[in-house]
Amino acid sequence: MTFRAIPNDLSDDTPMSVGVLSSDTTTAVVGLPTAREVQVTFYVTVPAHTPVTDSVFIAGELNLLDPTLPAWDPGAVVLTQVDATHWTISFTAVEETIVQYKYTLGSWDFVEKSDTCAELANRMLTVTYGESGTQAVNTAVWGARRRGSVVV
Numbered sequence: 001m002t003f004r005a006i007p008n009d010l011s012d013d014t015p016m017s018v019g020v021l022s023s024d025t026t027t028a029v030v031g032l033p034t035a036r037e038v039q040v041t042f043y044v045t046v047p048a049h050t051p052v053t054d055s056v057f058i059a060g061e062l063n064l065l066d067p068t069l070p071a072w073d074p075g076a077v078v079l080t081q082v083d084a085t086h087w088t089i090s091f092t093a094v095e096e097t098i099v100q101y102k103y104t105l106g107s108w109d110f111v112e113k114s115d116t117c118a119e120l121a122n123r124m125l126t127v128t129y130g131e132s133g134t135q136a137v138n139t140a141v142w143g144a145r146r147r148g149s150v151v152v
Contacts, residue, residue, distance in 0.1 A: 038127050040065070041090040045104060048085055055079070057085040059111075060101025060122065065093040071140045074104040074111065097127040103139065 010086040044056055056079045062069035068097055070076045079087035093099075103112045128135055 036095045036133065037092050037128045038095050038129050039090060040093050040125070040137065041088060041134070042079070042137045042139065044079060044087045044139045046085050046087065050085070050105075052084065054105045055081070057104045057106055058089060058101055059104055061099045062091075062101070063072055064097050064099050065091040065127075074102075074108050075106040093127045094131045095127055099125045099127070102127065 044057060046056060057075055058077050058079060059072050059074040061071055062077055063071045077089070079089040081087055102120070102122055104110055112120055123139075125137060
């Protein structure tokens with residue numbers, strides 16, 4: 001918890017030390033909550049007919065989760081393959097961060113689509129601490145644009 005001294009007389013703009021009470025009884029100390037970190041894990045299930053040579057990527061406002069990650073690069077952040085149809089990736093993020101994202105097969109030509117191959121709106125995530133500081137994001141089976149004669 002961070003503490004900030006707030007003078008009762010707001011016309012006095014003299015700087016005050018953080019977390020220190022003066023002998024002046026007109027000063028109050030207010031506790032401000034510290035942002036908590038959350039372990040966010042994305043779990044993705046892809047269709048069984050997704051080519052085994054393809055990789056699944058996540059693109060979006062990933063720089064809000066980790067400033068070293070790119071924003072909206074469809075082929076930069078690859079998930080780890082768990083088995084033929086399951087992929088995962090984890091980030092550490094600050095509670096209450098809001099992120100938009102999509103899954104791709106490495107380019108915008110192969111971005112996730114609806115079951116009728118229609119465009120999908122960006123997915124939204126609000127990072128929530130919950131009880132344990134972990135958040136699971138499960139994504140159901142999705143489709144993408146046709147690659148040759150195979151729907152990926």
